Amino acid sequence: MSLARVAQALPPNFRIMFADVGSAGGIHRRWKPVRGHVQALLFDPLDPQPDDDANRYFPFALAEQAGTATLNVTRRISMTSVLQPNAPLLARFWDKPDHTRIERTISVQTDTLDHLMAQGGIAVDVMKIDVQGFERSILAGAEETLERSLFLAEIELSFIDRYSGLTRFEDVVRHMRQKGLELVDIGRIKRYRYRNAMGIVNPGLGMGDRAGRVAFCDATFMLNDDLLRERILAGGGGNGTDLGLKAIIALLVHGKADVAAWLFDACADTLPDRARAALQKYLVGLGGRHFGRRGWHKALDYLARKV
Numbered sequence: 001m002s003l004a005r006v007a008q009a010l011p012p013n014f015r016i017m018f019a020d021v022g023s024a025g026g027i028h029r030r031w032k033p034v035r036g037h038v039q040a041l042l043f044d045p046l047d048p049q050p051d052d053d054a055n056r057y058f059p060f061a062l063a064e065q066a067g068t069a070t071l072n073v074t075r076r077i078s079m080t081s082v083l084q085p086n087a088p089l090l091a092r093f094w095d096k097p098d099h100t101r102i103e104r105t106i107s108v109q110t111d112t113l114d115h116l117m118a119q120g121g122i123a124v125d126v127m128k129i130d131v132q133g134f135e136r137s138i139l140a141g142a143e144e145t146l147e148r149s150l151f152l153a154e155i156e157l158s159f160i161d162r163y164s165g166l167t168r169f170e171d172v173v174r175h176m177r178q179k180g181l182e183l184v185d186i187g188r189i190k191r192y193r194y195r196n197a198m199g200i201v202n203p204g205l206g207m208g209d210r211a212g213r214v215a216f217c218d219a220t221f222m223l224n225d226d227l228l229r230e231r232i233l234a235g236g237g238g239n240g241t242d243l244g245l246k247a248i249i250a251l252l253v254h255g256k257a258d259v260a261a262w263l264f265d266a267c268a269d270t271l272p273d274r275a276r277a278a279l280q281k282y283l284v285g286l287g288g289r290h291f292g293r294r295g296w297h298k299a300l301d302y303l304a305r306k307v
Contacts, residue, residue, distance in 0.1 A: 001282045003033040003252055009278035015039045016246050017122055019113065019145075021062050021138060022130035022156075023047065024077075026055075030253050037249070041122070045071060045108040046080065056120075062131075063110035064140040071108050075101045081132035083163035090162065093192040093212075094201060112141030123149035123238045126250050130156045133166030139175060146179040149238035151223040151231075152250050153181060158216045160192075169219065176221045184256070185220040220254060232267045244270050248279060257286050 016038050020027050024047040027040050035054065042049050042057045049057040061069055061082065073080045076099035085100035117124060124145050129135050135155055139146065153176070157169040173183050191212035193201050202211040222228070228247060236243035244267035251260040261283045268276055 001278070001285050003282065006249075006252075006275075006278045006282050007034040007037060009274040010034075010037050010245070010249070011242075011272055011275065014242060014245065014275075016250055017041065017125045019043070019124045019127040021113075021128065022132075023049070028128070030255075034249055034253060041124070045106070046073070046077070058111075058116055059109065060111045060116065061108045062113050062116075062138045062141060063134075064112065064137045066111045066115065067109075068107055069110050071106050072102045073104045073106060075099060075103055079132055081134060081163050082137075083133045083165050086161050086164050089160065090192075092194055094195050096192060113138065114142055114144045117145060123240070125149060125239055125246050126152045128154045132156075133158060133163035135172055136167035136175070139172070146176075146181065150181070151228055151239070151243070151247055152254065153221045154254070155219050155221070156216055157219045159214045162215060169217070173219070180224045180227050181221040182224055183219055184222045184259075185254075186217045187220070188218040189214055190216050222251075222256075222259070229263070229266050232263070232270065241270075245272070245275055252282075257283070261287070 014037050016034075018027065018031070018038050019041045021043045023040070023042040023044040026049070027038070027042075031038050038054065040055045042055055043060060043062050045059070045061050048059065049055055051057055061071065063069060063082075069082050071080060071082055072084060074085065079085070079100050085102070087097065087100070090096040090100055113124070124142075127142075127145075127150055129138055131138060135157065142150075155172065157172050158166055159169050161168070176183070191210060192215040193212035200211070205211075223231070231237045231239075232244040232247065235241055239246060244263060248260045248263050248271075251257070251263070264271075264279060264283060268280070271279070
């Protein structure tokens with residue numbers, strides 16, 4: 001049983017509303033198994049996309065308020081930001097001065113996520129933000145979204161001041177916690193390595209420790225366990241009555257099968273019959289992988305208890 005097979009059992013009108021802020025290249029391939037049930041809301045001034053049934057493009061840079069901003073387009077396009085690269089700090093590291101050299105600037109229209117979603121009558125379920133240090137301003141323009149509907153977010157966050165005026169990792173974590181969203185994972189940890197006359201970059205010393213210093217990562221946030229379960233059992237709130245199904249699918253997409261199974265235990269009775277049966281089979285199969293040769297016996301015992 002695969003996640004793609006599970007997707008075939010989802011209701012035809014089931015949709016996860018996914019805001020991708022910094023969407024160049026399209027949404028992450030992890031969503032591919034369930035892509036037919038994801039409405040992508042795309043925000044990237046440098047990468048306009050045509051609207052279709054699965055994608056809706058917004059020609060704005062998200063910010064704390066409507067207006068205009070100057071986008072600093074860097075030599076390495078992925079390091080483009082509304083903020084200025086912190087040249088004195090970046091000069092200490094290999095490659096970074098070249099990567100962050102500003103090649104041109106463009107003026108872009110800004111608006112808040114809350115305003116744009118209110119205009120379209122959209123409640124965002126999941127969000128990804130990758131904007132090179134401008135995360136806090138975007139979150140400030142998404143207060144209602146954070147409080148009303150968002151249950152999962154992946155945000156690229158910095159440990160050092162790579163750009164002038166950015167908000168660091170720990171401050172965004174604190175802000176998200178205040179909104180009921182807890183840090184549940186960090187991934188894609190990137191390190192900057194110091195320039196030196198000996199040409200040392202990453203010699204592999206330290207019994208697994210690596211050279212350089214951590215610069216940024218992808219941080220994953222999830223609505224507090226109790227708040228998420230309460231909202232599901234209360235009828236879904238701003239996400240609609242299928243919040244439980246949305247959360248389970250999104251968590252599986254993000255590799256959080258244990259949390260998805262925990263939610264399934266709590267809200268299986270609220271799920272559509274076909275989706276519930278497919279998810280149960282899929283989750284039991286994942287449990288079988290963990291338990292090895294004894295897995296099928298445990299799976300059969302679990303199914304017997306549920307029948």
